[in-house]
């Protein structure tokens with residue numbers, strides 16, 4: 001399906017006009033994009049490194065996963081809204097930019113992974129099940145660690161492709 005019309009529509013929108021003409025607003029939205037990334041990736045990294053037994057090993061992992069969830073969603077909303085604004089300024093460049101498409105594919109994969117595999121596996125981490133319920137539901141520790149590494153890799157690739165758009 002040809003979706004270039006979406007980029008043409010964005011390019012001709014008032015949002016694009018504002019993004020191109022107001023450097024001050026654009027800089028602030030750029031700052032929001034980066035701060036949202038810090039929030040989103042910071043919270044993800046915290047949960048993943050906990051599952052790899054690198055940080056906060058004295059805190060139960062389910063406490064960390066539960067308490068970071070809300071901030072992950074807030075970060076996601078902030079980064080998507082600010083990203084659309086930034087994209088409106090260079091919509092026609094992005095339509096054919098392979099790093100942008102790699103980033104969008106990574107973002108879609110990251111969200112699906114987060115809501116399905118990561119949350120399902122982390123809620124069945126051996127130590128969580130050990131304190132709350134039957135051991136039979138627990139997944140193997142190596143599976144939890146593999147999920148943590150996969151999640152870190154996916155979001156790193158999204159951020160790296162985001163930065164690379166500027167160099168391309």
Ligand code: HEM
Pocket residue numbers: 030033037040041079080082083084086087088090107155158159160162163164165166167
């Ligand atoms: C719908 C979602 C998103 C859209 C439409 C979007 C769009 C953009 C655009 C247009 C730029 C400016 C590229 C340039 O000209 O330098 C950018 C920069 C960037 N984005 Fe995103 N983005 C989104 C989500 C994300 C996510 C989820 C991350 C990280 C996890 C991310 C990380 C970055 C980074 C690191 C930069 C470079 C910032 C800079 O050098 O100032 N973006 N994004």
